Amino acid sequence: MMPLSLRVASALVRGWTRLYTLGLADHVRGARREEIESDLWESHTDPERAQSGLQLVARLAAGLADDLGWRFEQEHTMSRHMKRQMAAIVAVALIAVLWIALSVRLSPRAPQPPELPRTLHAATFGMRMPPPPPPPPPRRGDPVQPGPPPVFAEASFTGVDGMTAPVRVKNMRPVYPPIAIAYDLRGTVILDATIDERGRVVDARLVRSIPVLDQPALNAVRQWEFAPTAAGVPSRVIRVTVVYGPTSPRDKSNTR
Amino acid sequence: MRRKPGALLPLEHAICASAALLRRRGVKEFHGYELAKQVAHDADRRLLTAYGTLYRALARLEQMGLLGSRREDPEIAARENRPGRRLYTLTAAGETAAEVSSAPRDKLRRRTRRRVAPA
Numbered sequence: 001m002m003p004l005s006l007r008v009a010s011a012l013v014r015g016w017t018r019l020y021t022l023g024l025a026d027h028v029r030g031a032r033r034e035e036i037e038s039d040l041w042e043s044h045t046d047p048e049r050a051q052s053g054l055q056l057v058a059r060l061a062a063g064l065a066d067d068l069g070w071r072f073e074q075e076h077t078m079s080r081h082m083k084r085q086m087a088a089i090v091a092v093a094l095i096a097v098l099w100i101a102l103s104v105r106l107s108p109r110a111p112q113p114p115e116l117p118r119t120l121h122a123a124t125f126g127m128r129m130p131p132p133p134p135p136p137p138p139r140r141g142d143p144v145q146p147g148p149p150p151v152f153a154e155a156s157f158t159g160v161d162g163m164t165a166p167v168r169v170k171n172m173r174p175v176y177p178p179i180a181i182a183y184d185l186r187g188t189v190i191l192d193a194t195i196d197e198r199g200r201v202v203d204a205r206l207v208r209s210i211p212v213l214d215q216p217a218l219n220a221v222r223q224w225e226f227a228p229t230a231a232g233v234p235s236r237v238i239r240v241t242v243v244y245g246p247t248s249p250r251d252k253s254n255t256r
Numbered sequence: 257m258r259r260k261p262g263a264l265l266p267l268e269h270a271i272c273a274s275a276a277l278l279r280r281r282g283v284k285e286f287h288g289y290e291l292a293k294q295v296a297h298d299a300d301r302r303l304l305t306a307y308g309t310l311y312r313a314l315a316r317l318e319q320m321g322l323l324g325s326r327r328e329d330p331e332i333a334a335r336e337n338r339p340g341r342r343l344y345t346l347t348a349a350g351e352t353a354a355e356v357s358s359a360p361r362d363k364l365r366r367r368t369r370r371r372v373a374p375a
Contacts, residue, residue, distance in 0.1 A: 042289035058303060062303075062309065
């Protein structure tokens, strides 16, 4: 029967070994615990060198610093291993990112819609924004780039309050702004135009407004001219309907 | 203890020398306790090397290639109803280190004797 002091000392050695090997890799922890257990067993069964409990405790206490040092070395080894793994993962991720970036750069780009100007954005969403800076003036000698053929909106007019529509002698079709085409802005702008006795449009007032499409309609209608009225009729009002839609004709002629 | 480059610590010298001695006696493989006992015997000490100090030094010597080790066959341990042992062997490099290390150790012993001896 083992003396109590020896049993207590052995329990201390086992407990400490379990403590400082906690959290280490299974094989490292298992090997160290097995080795200490074997050492304890050998010392208990050694007939040549019987050890007291006090000697075991002294043997334990003298090696505490080395136990902790060994533990630190094991953790350091583990962290180096983990660092290597992390470096490998980062390298693979970098290669993947580079590969994706290169493949995107080399592939042909899909046509992108033009960026929505700030003024258009503001007009569409009812915000007041400062006007955009003017485009730089063209330099002398710069070749003039021919743009795409303009697209026009359909405009029609009728008399107001039962009056017969006057005869138009000069037409100007509203331009469908390219930016509105790009963003597929459609709709109908309605305005009332006042015509004086000489047949000129002296006033134009919006009845139904679409912010981006108003101005081209007003610009066009203000250039219209009508046949002069008979003597004694001061002015007439017509209602103009301008339709911006997918069927708007693409034509160079603006006075059709 | 700070190690000089290319040099062994005194405990490492002692372990190699004790292992060499065991080998000369025909013990080719030895476990930790056996080594600790031999080291204490050679140094004429009553207390065995501390657990932490001994097994850390053994691990270092194994890393240096001066010792080799293997886990004992679990069947043998089970048959003898005891925990499994880790069995160490002295490598050729370890044997060389033991021979080289014996000189300074003897010198140290002589110096210690001179101090202890009465004038």
